[in-house]
Each structure stands twice: as structure tokens, then as C-alpha cells.
Amino acid sequence: xxxxxxxxxxxxxxxxxxxxxxxxxxxxxxxxxxxxxxxxxxxxxxxxxxxxxxxxxxxxxxxxxxxxxxxxxxxxxxxxxxxxxxxxxxxxxxxxxxxxxxxxxxxxxxxxxxxxxxxxxxxxxxxxxxxxx
Ligand SMILES: [Zn+2]
Numbered sequence: 001x002x003x004x005x006x007x008x009x010x011x012x013x014x015x016x017x018x019x020x021x022x023x024x025x026x027x028x029x030x031x032x033x034x035x036x037x038x039x040x041x042x043x044x045x046x047x048x049x050x051x052x053x054x055x056x057x058x059x060x061x062x063x064x065x066x067x068x069x070x071x072x073x074x075x076x077x078x079x080x081x082x083x084x085x086x087x088x089x090x091x092x093x094x095x096x097x098x099x100x101x102x103x104x105x106x107x108x109x110x111x112x113x114x115x116x117x118x119x120x121x122x123x124x125x126x127x128x129x130x131x132x133x
Contacts, residue, residue: 006072009065017058024050109133 024047032043108117113130124131 006065006069009068010062013058013062013065016061017054020054020057021051024054 027050028043028046031046032039035042107120109120109122109132110117111125111128111130111132114125114128116125116127118125118132123133
């Protein structure tokens, strides 16, 4: 229903403009025929004023349509931002995982008590039995 709201609002602006112009002209003609003097001037004033009012009204409605169309182009940009952020966080976590690997690849744990190099998998020192982790 609201999928092409910008086009609908713009069409509505045209409808408002035409209907208000026709209304102003009809109203002007009615005044023209009923007024004794200056009938044509009253017609011009009402039709002209109605035309300006119709133009302003339709312009406001058209501007709303333009704004609705504008959000259509802004929305995809807003939706892309979280994706770019997630890519950045992925790239940030990736080096952290890489820097953690050398620790695991060294495969040795130096005993804090006797200084003997022990296998990473070991919980206690192979020489003195000190707890390594
Ligand atoms: Zn030890």
C-alpha cells in the first residue's frame, strides 16, 4: 500500500493543484456572474488567489513526496552501515587471533620455580612438579 508512497504523494500534489484551480475558477465565475460591478476583477482575484493557494498547497505536498523519495535512497545507506561495522570488527578480531597463535606454537611453558621448559599441555613441571597454569 505504501510501497511507492513518493509517487502517490506527487500524484496527489497534481490532483490537489488541479482540483483547487478548478474550484477557484468555478468560484470566480460564480462571483463574476452574481456580482454587478467589477465582476471580472473579482473573478481574476479569486481565480488568481486560488491558483497561488493551489500552487503552494501542491508544492508542500510535492515536497513531502520528494522527502519520501529521499528516504528511499537514504535507507539503503543506513542499512549498509551495520554491515560495514561488522566487517571492521571481524578484521579487528582476526589479527588478535593471529597474535594468539605464536603463544600456542611455542609449545613450551617456563616453570616459574626452576625455569625448566615444559610442554604447553603439561599442568605441572616435569622437573620440580610446580603448577604451571
Ligand atoms: Zn619446575
